[in-house]
Each structure stands twice: as C-alpha cells, then as structure tokens.
Amino acid sequence: xxxxxxxxxxxxxxxxxxxxxxxxxxxxxxxxxxxxxxxxxxxxxxxxxxxxxxxxxxxxxxxxxxxxxxxxxxxxxxxxxxxxxxxxxxxxxxxxxxxxxxxxxxxxxxxxxxxxxxxxxxxxxxxxxxxxxxxxxxxxxxxxxxxxxxxxxxxxxxxxxxxx
Amino acid sequence: xxxxxxxxxxxxxxxxxxxxxxxxxxxxxxxxxxxxxxxxxxxxxxxxxxxxxxxxxxxxxxxxxxxxxxxxxxxxxxxxxxxxxxxxxxxxxxxxxxxxxxxxxxxxxxxxxxxxxxxxxxxxxxxxxxxxxxxxxxxxxxxxxxxxxxxxxxxxxxxxxxxxxxxxxxxxxxxxxxxxxxxxxxxxxxxxxxxxxxxxxxxxxxxxxxxxxxxxxxxxxxxxxxxxxxxxxxxxxxxxxxxxxxxxxxxxxxxxxxxxxxxxxxxxxxxxxxxxxxxxxxxxxxxxxxxxxxxxxxxxxxxxxxxxxxxxxxxxxxxxxxxxxxxxxxx
Ligand SMILES: Cc1cc2nc3c(=O)[nH]c(=O)nc-3n(C[C@H](O)[C@H](O)[C@H](O)COP(=O)(O)OP(=O)(O)OC[C@H]3O[C@@H](n4cnc5c(N)ncnc54)[C@H](O)[C@@H]3O)c2cc1C
Ligand code: FES
Ligand code: FES
Numbered sequence: 001x002x003x004x005x006x007x008x009x010x011x012x013x014x015x016x017x018x019x020x021x022x023x024x025x026x027x028x029x030x031x032x033x034x035x036x037x038x039x040x041x042x043x044x045x046x047x048x049x050x051x052x053x054x055x056x057x058x059x060x061x062x063x064x065x066x067x068x069x070x071x072x073x074x075x076x077x078x079x080x081x082x083x084x085x086x087x088x089x090x091x092x093x094x095x096x097x098x099x100x101x102x103x104x105x106x107x108x109x110x111x112x113x114x115x116x117x118x119x120x121x122x123x124x125x126x127x128x129x130x131x132x133x134x135x136x137x138x139x140x141x142x143x144x145x146x147x148x149x150x151x152x153x154x155x156x157x158x159x160x161x162x163x164x
Numbered sequence: 165x166x167x168x169x170x171x172x173x174x175x176x177x178x179x180x181x182x183x184x185x186x187x188x189x190x191x192x193x194x195x196x197x198x199x200x201x202x203x204x205x206x207x208x209x210x211x212x213x214x215x216x217x218x219x220x221x222x223x224x225x226x227x228x229x230x231x232x233x234x235x236x237x238x239x240x241x242x243x244x245x246x247x248x249x250x251x252x253x254x255x256x257x258x259x260x261x262x263x264x265x266x267x268x269x270x271x272x273x274x275x276x277x278x279x280x281x282x283x284x285x286x287x288x289x290x291x292x293x294x295x296x297x298x299x300x301x302x303x304x305x306x307x308x309x310x311x312x313x314x315x316x317x318x319x320x321x322x323x324x325x326x327x328x329x330x331x332x333x334x335x336x337x338x339x340x341x342x343x344x345x346x347x348x349x350x351x352x353x354x355x356x357x358x359x360x361x362x363x364x365x366x367x368x369x370x371x372x373x374x375x376x377x378x379x380x381x382x383x384x385x386x387x388x389x390x391x392x393x394x395x396x397x398x399x400x401x402x403x404x405x406x407x408x409x410x411x412x413x414x415x416x417x418x419x420x421x422x423x424x425x426x427x428x429x430x431x432x433x434x435x436x437x438x439x440x441x442x443x444x445x446x447x448x449x450x451x452x453x454x455x456x457x458x459x460x461x462x463x464x465x466x467x468x469x470x471x472x473x474x475x476x477x478x479x480x481x482x483x484x485x486x487x488x489x490x491x492x493x494x495x
Binding site for chain 2: 018022041043044046049052055056057058061062063066109112113127128129
C-alpha cells in the first residue's frame with residue numbers, strides 16, 4: 001500500500017491505496033464522487049475525463065499514485081452555490097445529452113478547451129472533443145452547446161469586468 | 165492488473181539503480197498512457213514500476229539558435245506542440261505532435277514515452293509476444309493470419325509489426341538525436357539508430373537496455389531545409405496512421421540538392437529511404453512527376469505485401485509524394 005494525498009475539488013484526500021488502483025476508482029470509490037464515469041477503461045471513450053492540475057486526462061489511464069501531490073477536478077466541482085456552470089446549462093438547453101453517460105467527460109474536456117481557447121470554432125471544438133465518444137447524440141448538439149457556453153462565459157466575464 | 169512495487173526515484177542515477185538487468189522485471193512509467201494499457205491486459209507484468217516523472221530536471225524545452233532544440237524526456241506532447249519556439253522554428257514537428265492521439269492523451273503522455281511506446285500489433289497486444297509466433301508450431305501468426313496493418317518493408321521476419329510513433333519519423337527527418345542514461349553514464353545516438361528490428365523475444369524494438377532511461381531528445385537548428393509531413397489515417401484522430409512520410413529537402417534554386425525521406429508505420433522501425441530514392445530527386449525540380457517517381461522508388465519497388473496489406477504500399481507511395489509536394493509549397 002502507498003499513502004497518497006490528492007486534492008480533489010479543493011479538498012485534500014489522504015488515503016492508503018494499492019499502487020495499481022486507477023485514478024477513476026480512487027475518485028469513485030475512495031472519494032465517493034461517482035460523477036466521473038467508467039466506459040471502456042481502455043483510454044478510448046473519454047467518459048472518465050477529469051482535470052489533473054487543470055488539464056483534461058483520462059482518469060482510467062492514470063494511477064492514483066501518479067496523482068499523488070496533485071490536484072484533480074471532477075464534474076462535481078463545476079456548479080457553484082446551486083448555480084449550474086455555463087457548460088452544464090448549455091448542455092441542458094441545447095439537448096447535448098440523451099443517456100448522459102458521456103456527458104461528464106464531454107463537459108470536463110470542454111472546460112479544459114474553453115480554458116485555453118475562449119471562443120473556439122466548430123472545428124476546434126470537434127478537435128478538442130475528439131477523444132470523447134458519444135453513442136447517442138451524433139455530436140451536433142454537443143458542439144452547439146460548447147459554442148453557446150463559450151458565448152455565455154464571455155458575456156459573464158465582460159459583465160464582471162464592467163462591474164469593477 | 166497485477167500488483168507491483170511502485171517507486172519514485174528523485175534522480176536519474178537512483179532510477180537506473182532501481183531498474184533490473186533483465187527486461188520484464190521492471191518497467192519505466194512516464195505518462196502511463198501506453199504502459200498501463202499493456203499492464204491491464206497482462207501483456208507486461210513488471211514486479212516493480214519505476215516512475216520517471218519524479219526525476220527532477222527532465223521536463224524542460226530549450227531552444228538555442230546555435231545548438232538547436234533540447235526536449236526533456238518528460239515534456240508532455242501537448243506542451244511540445246504548444247511551445248512557442250517549436251511552433252516558430254519547427255512548425256512541422258509542432259503539427260505532427262498536435263495530430264498524435266487525442267487531447268487528453270497529449271496532456272498526459274511524454275515525448276520519451278511516445279518514442280518508446282510499444283507496437284500496436286494485435287498479436288503482441290493479445291499476449292503472443294513481439295514476434296507473434298504460434299506457441300505450438302513456432303510459425304509467425306502474422307504471416308499466417310490477419311496482417312492488414314503490418315509491415316510492408318523490412319518484413320523478412322521474424323518481426324512484422326510496425327513502429328508505432330508518428331512523431332519519431334518526423335524527428336528523424338529533422339536529424340534528431342536521442343540521449344540515454346545508464347549505469348555507465350550518458351550516451352547519445354541518432355534517433356534512427358535507436359530503433360532496431362528485434363530478432364528474438366528477449367530483445368526489444370529499440371536500442372535501450374533494461375536499466376537505461378531516455379533523458380533528452382536533441383534536434384539540430386533549422387538550416388534552411390524545407391520540411392513536409394503527410395499522414396494517411398483511417399480516422400482523423402484517435403488512432404495511429406496507416407502510413408506516413410516525413411521529408412527534409414535542401415534546395416538550390418528550384419532544384420533538389422539533398423533529400424531525406426522517412427516513412428512511418430510501414431516497417432518495424434521508422435524507415436529511412438535509401439540513396440536510390442534520393443537519386444530520383446537530386447538535381448531535379450520538385451514536381452508532381454518527380455515526387456511521384458520518388459514515391460514509386462520508396463514504396464512500390466521495395467514494398468512487399470504479407471497477403472492482406474498490399475494497399476499500404478500504395479498509401480506509402482502517396483504519402484511520400486504528398487509530403488514532398490507539401491515541403492516545396494509556398495509558405
Ligand atoms: C487512442 C490512442 C491514439 C493514439 N494515437 C497516436 C498517434 O497517432 N501517434 C502516436 O505517435 N502515438 C499515438 N498514441 C500513443 C501515445 O502517443 C503514447 O501512448 C504515449 O505517447 C506514450 O507516452 P507516455 O508518457 O504515456 O508513456 P508510458 O505509457 O508511460 O510509457 C510507454 C513506454 O515507454 C517507456 N518509457 C517511458 N518513458 C521512458 C523513458 N524516459 N526512458 C525509457 N523508456 C521510457 C515505458 O517503459 C513504456 O514501455 C495513441 C494512444 C492512444 C491511446
Ligand atoms: S473509461 Fe477512460 S477512456 Fe473510457
Ligand atoms: S448522451 Fe449517451 S453517450 Fe453521449
């Protein structure tokens with residue numbers, strides 16, 4: 001067993017884990033955060049996407065011990081004070097989910113994308129989400145939702161700046 | 165996944181001390197995007213996993229106009245592709261890195277891990293070994309079986325897989341060297357010499373001993389050469405290419421003075437074309453006709469189908485032609 005300290009959504013979690021434990025299992029079973037899904041467990045589908053030190057990774061292909069001393073952000077951290085994150089809102093409004101299985105991964109990957117590119121083109125969104133599979137929607141509405149979220153986030157940033 | 169001991173050395177000396185003299189007992193872990201997949205499938209089952217990410221000082225990129233680009237082993241593919249110097253002085257390399265795998269993988273995977281990733285041969289990935297021999301008859305499963313993604317060059321046996329990195333051939337075309345650290349210190353070799361065709365199951369597909377680590381990749385400064393890189397992919401992302409070509413051209417006016425052509429995913433090693441391919445271009449202007457002729461000599465003439473992969477010969481031919489034409493296109 002190895003002891004690890006991983007900051008998950010701002011909360012420090014210490015635990016004894018087997019070195020072979022995957023980060024996604026740590027998130028779901030140790031931290032009790034089941035928003036991060038397991039689809040393929042072979043780094044193909046992207047359902048398990050979480051942010052490691054702010055960057056999207058497939059948490060089924062990272063060992064919990066590799067995240068020792070680092071911070072992880074999951075879908076549970078996006079909404080704040082009962083208010084959905086613009087990405088969550090837009091996925092809802094634009095019908096960007098059906099069964100919802102891929103959604104946490106899609107949203108986490110999109111949040112990484114919008115962090116480095118506030119107004120991505122359709123093509124950039126498609127490339128940015130190319131590591132995430134969806135079996136239901138046909139992707140069209142997902143691209144639309146990310147676009148809509150990007151517009152909302154820019155409006156909100158502008159509004160906050162204007163208040164200052 | 166089998167249980168293993170996990171260690172986090174702080175220096176490359178410590179790391180080397182923790183590695184076994186024999187392949188298989190220990191493995192190096194970088195991003196883990198390839199190794200963990202192999203361990204989940206029990207293709208690789210080390211007793212000890214040595215995390216190289218805990219080693220300090222291997223994660224920087226440095227550019228100098230005189231000495232070129234130094235890429236630390238632990239530099240992530242995404243950081244390499246986004247680096248301002250790489251984009252400015254080596255735009256082709258930045259593009260190649262940006263096209264590899266998917267965003268989440270590029271965020272996690274390292275440059276050395278990319279160069280050392282293991283072959284995608286489905287026999288290897290299903291536990292039949294690098295040389296994929298039938299345990300009973302000893303015959304090659306590839307030759308007898310489904311070889312649609314296997315080698316069309318360097319395929320006289322016993323290895324038939326294709327070298328998996330799509331970045332390695334482009335680095336080789338750019339003249340890259342690789343620096344390796346082991347029990348007796350550091351050594352440097354041209355990246356093309358790093359890749360070897362294994363002759364037996366206890367050899368690997370690179371010239372690395374089991375107690376050595378890759379520490380750095382060095383690319384010479386640009387010297388007016390023109391670069392091109394073309395990938396034939398079944399899917400735009402999320403998969404390895406079927407054939408690639410990377411070219412570096414020295415031009416004198418509109419005539420070719422020197423040409424270096426490296427094909428990827430066609431042989432167990434990145435395939436550096438011989439002087440006969442270069443000879444089709446020397447002293448000639450680069451046109452559809454000459455580029456096509458080079459593709460024929462590079463792929464159609466020497467290429468050999470294993471039964472189900474003849475189409476790859478044509479793909480490699482076209483990749484060479486298009487990479488050459490891309491290199492001379494006005495920028
Ligand atoms: C869906 C998918 C698509 C992909 N598409 C592409 C593609 O188009 N092109 C492409 O090139 N790759 C592609 N890849 C492969 C990907 O680029 C590699 O998995 C990744 O680069 C490996 O880097 P890593 O740091 O995660 O290595 P790890 O998985 O940690 O290690 C890989 C191997 O390298 C060894 N190693 C790691 N670091 C060192 C070191 N410093 N010294 C010596 N040995 C070392 C390890 O022991 C291991 O054997 C794809 C992968 C996936 C899952
Ligand atoms: S569960 Fe991780 S990529 Fe599918
Ligand atoms: S909504 Fe069902 S998989 Fe994407």
